[in-house]
Amino acid sequence: MLIGMLHHRKNPLTVIKAYAYAAVSKAEGAELLYFSPRGVDLENKVIHGYVYINGNWQEADSPFPDVIYNSGSPEKLVHAKEIIDKLREDIPFTTFSIGNKMRIYERLKTAGIFSSYLIPSKIIHSARNLFDLCNQYRNIVFKPVNGRKGQGVTLIRRINDRFHLLVEADNYDFNYDELRAYVSNKLKEEPYLVQPYINCKTRSGQVYDFRSHVQKNEEGKWIITSIYPRIAPRGSIVSNINSGGSTNYLVPFLKQEFGDEYYDIKCYLEQFTLQLAGHMDQLQQENFSEKIDELGVDVALDDLRKIWIYEVNWRPGSPPAFYLELDVARNMIRYASFIAREHQAKHLSVHV
Amino acid sequence: MVFNPKAEKPIIAVTGSAGKTMVKTMVSAILRERWVVFESKDYYNTVDKTLIHANEIDFIHRAAILEYGMAFPGAITEHCRIIQPNIGVITNVGLAHIGNFEGKVELLAAAKSELITEMNPSGILFINADDSKSELLHTRNFMGKILTVGIKVKADYTAENINYSEKGMTFTLILNGNEYPFLIPIFGEHNVYNALFAIGIADQLGFLPAEMETGLQTMKKPNHRLVIHRLKDGITVIDDTVHSHPPAVKTAINVLLNLAKQKKMAILGSMPELGVRTYQDYEDIGHHVADMKLDFLYTFGKSSVHIGEEAIKAGYPANQVKHYKQSYLKVMHRELVQTIEPGLTILVKGASRLNMYETVKFLCDHYKPD
Numbered sequence: 001m002l003i004g005m006l007h008h009r010k011n012p013l014t015v016i017k018a019y020a021y022a023a024v025s026k027a028e029g030a031e032l033l034y035f036s037p038r039g040v041d042l043e044n045k046v047i048h049g050y051v052y053i054n055g056n057w058q059e060a061d062s063p064f065p066d067v068i069y070n071s072g073s074p075e076k077l078v079h080a081k082e083i084i085d086k087l088r089e090d091i092p093f094t095t096f097s098i099g100n101k102m103r104i105y106e107r108l109k110t111a112g113i114f115s116s117y118l119i120p121s122k123i124i125h126s127a128r129n130l131f132d133l134c135n136q137y138r139n140i141v142f143k144p145v146n147g148r149k150g151q152g153v154t155l156i157r158r159i160n161d162r163f164h165l166l167v168e169a170d171n172y173d174f175n176y177d178e179l180r181a182y183v184s185n186k187l188k189e190e191p192y193l194v195q196p197y198i199n200c201k202t203r204s205g206q207v208y209d210f211r212s213h214v215q216k217n218e219e220g221k222w223i224i225t226s227i228y229p230r231i232a233p234r235g236s237i238v239s240n241i242n243s244g245g246s247t248n249y250l251v252p253f254l255k256q257e258f259g260d261e262y263y264d265i266k267c268y269l270e271q272f273t274l275q276l277a278g279h280m281d282q283l284q285q286e287n288f289s290e291k292i293d294e295l296g297v298d299v300a301l302d303d304l305r306k307i308w309i310y311e312v313n314w315r316p317g318s319p320p321a322f323y324l325e326l327d328v329a330r331n332m333i334r335y336a337s338f339i340a341r342e343h344q345a346k347h348l349s350v351h352v
Numbered sequence: 353m354v355f356n357p358k359a360e361k362p363i364i365a366v367t368g369s370a371g372k373t374m375v376k377t378m379v380s381a382i383l384r385e386r387w388v389v390f391e392s393k394d395y396y397n398t399v400d401k402t403l404i405h406a407n408e409i410d411f412i413h414r415a416a417i418l419e420y421g422m423a424f425p426g427a428i429t430e431h432c433r434i435i436q437p438n439i440g441v442i443t444n445v446g447l448a449h450i451g452n453f454e455g456k457v458e459l460l461a462a463a464k465s466e467l468i469t470e471m472n473p474s475g476i477l478f479i480n481a482d483d484s485k486s487e488l489l490h491t492r493n494f495m496g497k498i499l500t501v502g503i504k505v506k507a508d509y510t511a512e513n514i515n516y517s518e519k520g521m522t523f524t525l526i527l528n529g530n531e532y533p534f535l536i537p538i539f540g541e542h543n544v545y546n547a548l549f550a551i552g553i554a555d556q557l558g559f560l561p562a563e564m565e566t567g568l569q570t571m572k573k574p575n576h577r578l579v580i581h582r583l584k585d586g587i588t589v590i591d592d593t594v595h596s597h598p599p600a601v602k603t604a605i606n607v608l609l610n611l612a613k614q615k616k617m618a619i620l621g622s623m624p625e626l627g628v629r630t631y632q633d634y635e636d637i638g639h640h641v642a643d644m645k646l647d648f649l650y651t652f653g654k655s656s657v658h659i660g661e662e663a664i665k666a667g668y669p670a671n672q673v674k675h676y677k678q679s680y681l682k683v684m685h686r687e688l689v690q691t692i693e694p695g696l697t698i699l700v701k702g703a704s705r706l707n708m709y710e711t712v713k714f715l716c717d718h719y720k721p722d
Contacts, residue, residue, distance in 0.1 A: 137384075158570075160570060
């Protein structure tokens with residue numbers, strides 16, 4: 001089994017996780033070929049890429065792989081799209097885009113089953129829209145539609161006739177006109193959405209959420225890779241670890257926050273994520289005839305223990321701790337092998 | 353089964369003669385410290401608005417706070433059949449709309465009591481222990497929990513040490529055995545009752561005193577309702593230019609008395625026609641002005657002339673009274689400037705249709721602080 005790892009960067013030394021994927025492939029009885037779009041020779045059906053041998057990435061010319069794990073964003077490179085589209089004709093890919101936050105939100109909302117778990121979100125087109133929502137909810141979250149890793153997430157609270165802003169960890173106190181100017185400027189840069197602020201705090205008063213990371217396994221079924229709490233620094237609402245948040249193991253955290261109820265809540269989080277992933281997969285299949293391989297779901301629990309979906313992330317980063325990098329790679333390699341076998345079986349039956 | 357806010361969405365309905373909007377504003381200010389709540393818009397308190405609210409309340413709302421208006425017998429029953437509250441508040445039993453109830457307070461109290469019979473029978477009902485007319489409410493057969501608020505009489509939620517401060521009213525309150533200080537950013541003793549209702553509801557829903565304090569301090573202040581403007585030369589203007597029902601006029605004069613450090617002036621607008629009652633009400637207010645020894649009384653709008661006449665009858669010096677018809681607004685402004693002296697506190701009070709905010713604006717511009 002030859003698994004291709006497609007990335008926009010030419011050199012695998014600059015892609016840290018490539019090593020883990022190469023190592024896990026070997027351990028799972030497969031080979032990994034790292035390559036970028038420029039290394040593909042469509043005419044001769046040869047790929048000029050890298051394999052990891054004896055402690056080094058070595059350049060190698062290789063036939064087309066059985067399956068392609070597409071990471072990074074190679075389709076954004078000029079000329080790359082055409083090459084990738086050609087490869088797709090013959091070789092199964094592991095990963096398909098599920099769209100930005102708002103598209104995912106709209107798809108889930110329209111489908112209905114999970115709509116009552118979604119925090120109402122609206123793209124805003126003017127500062128006036130924001131003031132309407134601020135009047136309605138008083139505490140709102142204003143964030144870029146295409147933001148990643150908690151960047152630009154802003155909590156806006158109306159206090160008397162003024163507005164208090166918390167942008168990542170910076171505080172501002174604005175009057176009406178100042179906020180209108182601030183928001184108008186932001187809207188010129190990129191699209192933003194607004195949600196009511198759902199208050200999810202630990203017993204000690206820190207904002208937190210759960211990141212639930214799910215992947216498909218060697219049978220193409222969803223499994224939980226990990227669920228971990230993400231705890232915002234004091235005074236911040238951004239729990240993202242890249243923005244200074246911290247984490248903890250799930251069970252001790254749940255015991256500390258929920259006491260005897262911890263086990264029920266753990267099961268609830270697991271079942272919820274698995275069902276949501278299955279539902280998203282089904283929607284992707286119906287709308288685009290594609291399958292999803294991996295999701296990161298950010299959820300909160302309110303005081304009634306009801307789950308709220310903050311957002312669903314495509315290609316979530318590896319969990320930041322607990323030695324899970326290898327688990328993520330192993331699940332991916334096993335799933336890649338599964339779709340390669342599935343593809344071969346289909347191909348054979350067509351020719352027989 | 354007692355209503356359990358941990359299992360059921362709290363639906364809070366506020367009715368009563370005065371203070372509905374303020375109680376609603378205060379309750380949601382506190383609950384929003386932790387929850388996403390549905391709060392009906394100010395004055396959206398008719399039955400057809402409740403029909404609209406029934407569609408707007410959604411799963412995202414952890415609680416709903418509604419104002420139920422009572423313009424006629426049966427109105428509250430209709431409200432409750434559309435959205436049945438599990439927490440009810442009757443702020444007080446006053447005389448608003450009494451014309452629709454044959455002028456009888458008993459019938460008015462009966463109509464307000466519809467909230468008690470039509471709300472969730474195992475819910476929580478809040479009433480005002482200091483309001484003697486609230487004793488006419490039909491509480492006897494209510495199966496749920498009745499809680500009271502008070503200042504004068506010992507109640508479940510009793511405010512003590514009530515004071516006027518620069519920033520608003522301060523008071524203390526004992527919750528679960530501990531005493532907590534509160535500050536609300538608005539004036540008047542009546543607003544302390546409103547805050548007590550809000551605190552009581554929040555307490556029943558498991559909110560902490562700290563959340564109540566922050567919630568009340570960060571509440572959105574209603575426009576033109578006892579809003580204080582500090583101007584130059586120690587001149588202060590109290591803007592109360594939305595409503596002018598008789599009890600509210602007296603309340604506003606009391607706020608003036610409490611805030612003024614030196615001389616005091618009241619500019620009072622004519623009141624809505626209440627039939628025979630109007631004249632009595634003017635007489636009443638005129639006597640109040642005289643008793644409270646205000647330094648200047650200006651009246652504005654045709655029928656308000658009676659206030660001055662009655663004040664003079666009660667011994668108030670005639671040279672301290674001036675009256676203006678509505679078309680003489682500019683004249684009034686010109687003469688005000690001649691009368692106003694440093695340190696004066698001025699109450700401007702009148703119904704919104706008189707547009708007395710014009711006078712507030714004029715004073716704010718003319719005595720703009722440097």
